[in-house]
Amino acid sequence: MSNSIPFNLDPPGTYLYTGQMATKGFKLTRFGLSLRDPANRERFLKDEAAYMREAGLNEEEIRLVLARDWTGLIEAGGHLQAMLKVAATVGQNLWHIGAHNAGMEVEELMRICPRTVSALPEGEK
Amino acid sequence: MARIVGGFGISHTPSMGLEYDKGLAQGFSPRWQKWYDGTRGVKAWLERAAPDRMIIVYNDHLNHFDFSAYPTMAIGVAPEFRQADEGWGLRPFPSLVGDVDLGWHLTEKLVRGGYDLTVCQDLAVDHGIYSWLPYLMDLPWTIPVVPVAINMVRHPIPTSERLHQFGKDIRRAIDSFPGEDRIVVVGTGGMSHQISGARFGIANETLDHYFLEKLKDETEELVAIPQEELMRLGGTEAAELAIWFSMRGALSDKVKEVHRYYTFPAITGCGVVVYEEPA
Numbered sequence A: 001m002s003n004s005i006p007f008n009l010d011p012p013g014t015y016l017y018t019g020q021m022a023t024k025g026f027k028l029t030r031f032g033l034s035l036r037d038p039a040n041r042e043r044f045l046k047d048e049a050a051y052m053r054e055a056g057l058n059e060e061e062i063r064l065v066l067a068r069d070w071t072g073l074i075e076a077g078g079h080l081q082a083m084l085k086v087a088a089t090v091g092q093n094l095w096h097i098g099a100h101n102a103g104m105e106v107e108e109l110m111r112i113c114p115r116t117v118s119a120l121p122e123g124e125k
Numbered sequence B: 001m002a003r004i005v006g007g008f009g010i011s012h013t014p015s016m017g018l019e020y021d022k023g024l025a026q027g028f029s030p031r032w033q034k035w036y037d038g039t040r041g042v043k044a045w046l047e048r049a050a051p052d053r054m055i056i057v058y059n060d061h062l063n064h065f066d067f068s069a070y071p072t073m074a075i076g077v078a079p080e081f082r083q084a085d086e087g088w089g090l091r092p093f094p095s096l097v098g099d100v101d102l103g104w105h106l107t108e109k110l111v112r113g114g115y116d117l118t119v120c121q122d123l124a125v126d127h128g129i130y131s132w133l134p135y136l137m138d139l140p141w142t143i144p145v146v147p148v149a150i151n152m153v154r155h156p157i158p159t160s161e162r163l164h165q166f167g168k169d170i171r172r173a174i175d176s177f178p179g180e181d182r183i184v185v186v187g188t189g190g191m192s193h194q195i196s197g198a199r200f201g202i203a204n205e206t207l208d209h210y211f212l213e214k215l216k217d218e219t220e221e222l223v224a225i226p227q228e229e230l231m232r233l234g235g236t237e238a239a240e241l242a243i244w245f246s247m248r249g250a251l252s253d254k255v256k257e258v259h260r261y262y263t264f265p266a267i268t269g270c271g272v273v274v275y276e277e278p279a
């Protein structure tokens, strides 16, 4: 993925969080948000897979979390804000998610951000 | 009667808050020093405006609500609002003081006026408010607030027209609030940014400046821009700009712009614009 940014809302550039996405990722999002509670963060870190099984995630979702596959998780309907809790719990942050999504290393992403574009709504100059 | 003395629109982002804490402890990084400096004028204005109460239209980021029940529009009515733990622990700040009287008054007027608000008597507030508030207000925080949370995390989100009208109806509701209190209305949402997908990190400063330029007098023109267009050009989270329309709608067409600042520290366009009503 280069630094060029398309002006559309299609994957893989953008995963719009719609109702259908929310249904698909309901459990995944609920799991991520459970980590807002420090006690849950501790339990999760002790045995990630067991915690996730208890949270009702399926094997594929568990695999995505264990692999820190942030792009796969977002495609599976995990809400970014919820996946951010997972990242924070395992010592990663928004940059790790962004870099994975953009297909580059964290340092590279940080170096090119802000990824400046310049455009105005139709008909404006 | 109570009256709105002014208002401001302001960006929010988690890093804005975390960088504040770091900045006070060990000095700001150059990027955030700019934002800190740029907000000094707003802080000074707020001290001069001396509001007795504040209404803050913001959005939660799945830090209080979750998808078991996510309200499209919600109003907080409680004596205090605690800080939400966003996953990295609490920052060293107290709860917000809540404005129960104004909260119920707005609930009464707005629900009867056609807004089916979810009323929250227990609400934890995230960086939507906590990230910028420390820049503008010294501790202890004493001005009571009414937070209004707008869904921006799952589509469909309220339309720009609706949020603009909502602001106008807040204004009407204030007209019938007894007393002589001075009220400030805030609208807060990120400017151009996108924090997921391969377009992560998009920064359309041109769009943000355009928005700040037009918000006061060409509001209708901005309101007419489809939200998809804002997201296409400024990133999905630029949709949060629609929240600023509630602030604008709550003010009259006689307002004077008294402060404006914009910078792009890292991932999110950080802007602020302050409008003051004539005395």
Ligand SMILES: [Fe+2]
Pocket: B012, B059, B061, B128, B189, B190, B240
């Ligand atoms: Fe936001």
